[in-house]
Amino acid sequence: MNNSSQNIMDEFKNVADNVSVKASRKLKVGIIGTGWIADAHVLELKKMDDVEITCLADLVPGKAEKFAKKWGLDGVKCYLSHKELLDNEELDAVSVTTYNTTHAECSVYAMEKGVHVLCEKPMSVTLKEAIAMHETAKKTGKILSIGFQPRMDPNMKKVKEIVESGVLGKIYYIQTGGGRRSGIPTPFGTSFIDKNTAGIGAMGDIGCYSLDMVLNAIGYPKPLTVTGYKSDFFGKDPATYPTHPEYADIFGVEDFAAGFIRLEGGIVLDFRIAWAMHLDTPGDTIIMGTKGSLRIPSTECWNGSIGGPMKIYSKMAGSEVVTEIPMLKPTPKGNFYEKIRSFLDAVITGGKAPVPSEQIVINQAIIDGIVESARLGQEIKVELPEL
Numbered sequence: 001m002n003n004s005s006q007n008i009m010d011e012f013k014n015v016a017d018n019v020s021v022k023a024s025r026k027l028k029v030g031i032i033g034t035g036w037i038a039d040a041h042v043l044e045l046k047k048m049d050d051v052e053i054t055c056l057a058d059l060v061p062g063k064a065e066k067f068a069k070k071w072g073l074d075g076v077k078c079y080l081s082h083k084e085l086l087d088n089e090e091l092d093a094v095s096v097t098t099y100n101t102t103h104a105e106c107s108v109y110a111m112e113k114g115v116h117v118l119c120e121k122p123m124s125v126t127l128k129e130a131i132a133m134h135e136t137a138k139k140t141g142k143i144l145s146i147g148f149q150p151r152m153d154p155n156m157k158k159v160k161e162i163v164e165s166g167v168l169g170k171i172y173y174i175q176t177g178g179g180r181r182s183g184i185p186t187p188f189g190t191s192f193i194d195k196n197t198a199g200i201g202a203m204g205d206i207g208c209y210s211l212d213m214v215l216n217a218i219g220y221p222k223p224l225t226v227t228g229y230k231s232d233f234f235g236k237d238p239a240t241y242p243t244h245p246e247y248a249d250i251f252g253v254e255d256f257a258a259g260f261i262r263l264e265g266g267i268v269l270d271f272r273i274a275w276a277m278h279l280d281t282p283g284d285t286i287i288m289g290t291k292g293s294l295r296i297p298s299t300e301c302w303n304g305s306i307g308g309p310m311k312i313y314s315k316m317a318g319s320e321v322v323t324e325i326p327m328l329k330p331t332p333k334g335n336f337y338e339k340i341r342s343f344l345d346a347v348i349t350g351g352k353a354p355v356p357s358e359q360i361v362i363n364q365a366i367i368d369g370i371v372e373s374a375r376l377g378q379e380i381k382v383e384l385p386e387l
Ligand SMILES: NC(=O)c1ccc[n+]([C@@H]2O[C@H](COP(=O)([O-])OP(=O)(O)OC[C@H]3O[C@@H](n4cnc5c(N)ncnc54)[C@H](O)[C@@H]3O)[C@@H](O)[C@H]2O)c1
Pocket: 032, 033, 034, 035, 036, 037, 038, 057, 058, 059, 060, 063, 080, 081, 082, 083, 097, 098, 099, 100, 102, 106, 120, 121, 122, 147, 148, 149, 188, 191, 204, 205
C-alpha cells in the first residue's frame, strides 16, 4: 500500500466490519462511461450521504457534461477518457460503466492508480482480459468487484443456502440459462450488438447472470472442458429492427449460445441463452443432486428475480415428495443499491469484494470457452492459472 492509500485507510480506522458503515469523510467516487447504466449508479450513489461523485469520463465529447447536468452534479470534473480522469483525480473508487470491450483496460488502469473498482458485468470480453484484471487486483491489493446485483436478492441467496445446506446431496448436473423471445437490446443504440463495443452478445448481457446464479451456489468450481455453440440468425436479419434495418449489418455478436461444460468435482453444466428465439423459454434452472433436486422456475435472473417459488424434489421415508420454498421479500433498498453499498463498505473497512474477481474469472472462462469451441467446432480444454 502506498502512502496516500495508507492515509485514506487510516481515516476509516474505527469502523466496524461486516456492516453498512459510514466513513469519517466523504468517499470520492468517479464514473467512467456515462451511458445508460451509469444512470443507475448515480441514482443509488446520490442516496448515500457519505459519497461524493467528483468526476466523470466519457469518450464522446460533451456526453459526460450532459450527464452531469441531467443529474445536477454541480462542480464535477469531466474528462474524455478513463486515463485522463485517473491521471488527474485522487479517488477512493470508480464505477466502470463502459461498454464491455473497455472494462479490462479501465479497471486495470484504475487499480494501477490505487483506486478500488466496481466494474459492470460482464467482467470482460475474453478470459485473458479477466485474468489480467484479477491479477492486477491481487498485485495492487485493490478491491475489484463485478456488478452482479442479483447476488444481493434474498431468493438468489436462498439458492446458495439450499445447496450449502446439503439437502441436495452431491450435485452432479445443472441446467441453466433462459432468455427472451424478442429482446436484442438496441433501444440506446448499437453498443450491445457491435463487436467493437460489446465483444460478446447475449452471453455478456444476460447469460453471465444465469452462470453466476448457479456457479455461486456451488462455490464456483473450475471448468475443465467446454463444448459451445453460438448463432446470430435473428441479429443478422434486417426484419428484426423495423425502424433500423441497418443494425443487421452492424450486428457482430451472438444472439444465441449454448454450452456443455464439465466442471471440477464431476459436475456437468448445460447452459443456453437467447436474446431472440421462437420459444417462450428454453427451460427452468435445475440443480440435480444425489439426495434431492432443485427447480428454479424459468427466471429473469438478470433482474434478480426468480419466476416463482422454487421446489425441492426428494424422497422422505420412501415417498417421493416435493417441497415448495416460500418466496422471500426483496431487499428494501433494492439489489442495485446493495451491490454498490456492499462494494463501498468493503472499501471503507478494507474488506473483501462482495463479488470477487477470482470467482468471475471462472464465469468468463466459460463464456470464452463457448466462443472458442464454437469457432473451432469442437470441445476445448480450459486452462486457468492459480486464482
Ligand atoms: N448491471 C446491470 O443491470 C446492467 C444493465 C445494463 C448494462 N450493464 C453493463 O454496463 C455496461 C455499459 O452498458 P451501457 O448500456 O451503459 O452502455 P453505453 O454504450 O450506453 O455506455 C457506455 C459508455 O462508456 C463510454 N466509454 C467506453 N469506453 C470508455 C473509456 N475508456 N473511457 C470513458 N468512457 C468510455 C462510451 O462512450 C459510452 O458512452 C455494459 O458492460 C453492460 O453489460 C449492466
